[in-house]
Amino acid sequence: MTAQGGSPAFESVVQSGRELLLNGRQSDRRTDVTNIDLRDALVRGRQAVDATNRFWLTVNGQWEEETATARLCEEAAPYLQPITFNRAQEGRLGADWLWWFIDRKRSTSFGMLCQAKNLKRDGSRWRIGFGQANKSGLQMDMFARAASSLEVPAAYILYCGDAEYRNGLPCRTHSSEECAPCARAGVSVLSALGAQYLYRLHAGDANACAMAAFQRSQPLEDLVAPATPDGALWDVNFGECVGSLRRFLGEPQYGAARIAKQLFDQLSALRGVQFSRTPLTFELSTLRESNLVYPTLPVDRGHLPRPYFEEILQGLRNGVPRYILDAEDGRFDRLPAKLTSVVNRIVVTYV
Numbered sequence: 001m002t003a004q005g006g007s008p009a010f011e012s013v014v015q016s017g018r019e020l021l022l023n024g025r026q027s028d029r030r031t032d033v034t035n036i037d038l039r040d041a042l043v044r045g046r047q048a049v050d051a052t053n054r055f056w057l058t059v060n061g062q063w064e065e066e067t068a069t070a071r072l073c074e075e076a077a078p079y080l081q082p083i084t085f086n087r088a089q090e091g092r093l094g095a096d097w098l099w100w101f102i103d104r105k106r107s108t109s110f111g112m113l114c115q116a117k118n119l120k121r122d123g124s125r126w127r128i129g130f131g132q133a134n135k136s137g138l139q140m141d142m143f144a145r146a147a148s149s150l151e152v153p154a155a156y157i158l159y160c161g162d163a164e165y166r167n168g169l170p171c172r173t174h175s176s177e178e179c180a181p182c183a184r185a186g187v188s189v190l191s192a193l194g195a196q197y198l199y200r201l202h203a204g205d206a207n208a209c210a211m212a213a214f215q216r217s218q219p220l221e222d223l224v225a226p227a228t229p230d231g232a233l234w235d236v237n238f239g240e241c242v243g244s245l246r247r248f249l250g251e252p253q254y255g256a257a258r259i260a261k262q263l264f265d266q267l268s269a270l271r272g273v274q275f276s277r278t279p280l281t282f283e284l285s286t287l288r289e290s291n292l293v294y295p296t297l298p299v300d301r302g303h304l305p306r307p308y309f310e311e312i313l314q315g316l317r318n319g320v321p322r323y324i325l326d327a328e329d330g331r332f333d334r335l336p337a338k339l340t341s342v343v344n345r346i347v348v349t350y351v
């Protein structure tokens with residue numbers, strides 16, 4: 001159910017949000033934040049972004065990613081808590097924010113480096129600015145390297161306009177004119193590794209790339225707080241996975257692990273369609289990062305630019321990275337250079 005402005009549900013969310021903000025991070029009330037509340041907040045955020053984008057499209061012929069992101073954070077507050085630690089610095093790599101999902105119930109967290117991109121329409125053709133480059137190379141490759149330096153996956157937050165704007169561009173599971181996934185897709189998420197693969201697959205055809213990217217993305221609200229529990233995920237490397245990693249794929253996941261699994265599913269599906277063309281690499285490797293929930297992972301990648309298990313699961317950690325605690329407490333001078341050189345903003349969400 002979507003909380004509407006002015007309804008009791010909406011008022012109570014706003015009230016609890018104010019209390020959370022007033023009481024600061026130390027408040028135990030944040031443990032009351034459930035997935036349902038988070039989902040409602042993200043639905044409100046997406047609806048606000050759709051309205052803002054519609055307005056600027058009418059007035060200006062386009063909308064800005066920055067405006068859309070601001071509306072999303074504002075409307076979904078306090079579930080998206082932006083912490084800006086260096087106002088002077090523009091993200092040098094164009095990486096917009098580092099997003100950490102903190103799961104206190106399970107003492108885990110999941111991080112991803114996010115960059116906002118617009119789905120642009122030109123007549124009946126579509127475009128997402130994946131091909132932007134400067135003298136250092138493709139922006140999307142620099143973005144992936146920045147995420148890798150932070151040991152988290154990279155993801156694009158796609159502002160796709162409302163369903164009317166996307167007339168002629170159906171979602172991957174499109175069913176009818178009143179298609180529910182299409183209605184939720186105004187703010188969607190796509191793994192950057194998937195985007196890199198699609199960009200190269202559709203080399204020179206920006207329209208085909210943009211359509212595929214949209215169709216392989218997921219509505220943000222489904223990624224972060226799905227309405228239904230997930231089921232078993234079939235992956236071509238399932239046979240290589242043992243113990244807890246096999247349970248991660250085969251059993252429903254919640255909280256931070258669920259977000260990781262949703263993003264992983266995008267890449268697993270892309271690897272699955274290459275299965276007949278690319279044989280598996282039967283090999284496991286153990287990552288060095290010490291707090292990983294799943295440190296030993298298949299290295300297989302098919303035609304994807306990097307191993308996809310590692311890409312996503314490097315971001316799923318036991319506990320919370322120290323720099324998040326420092327950022328939340330305003331100890332910005334303690335933030336590591338590898339972080340401050342890439343982004344000037346973290347967004348924290350308690351799931």
Ligand SMILES: [Zn+2]
Nearest residue numbers: 171174179182
């Ligand atoms: Zn649809």
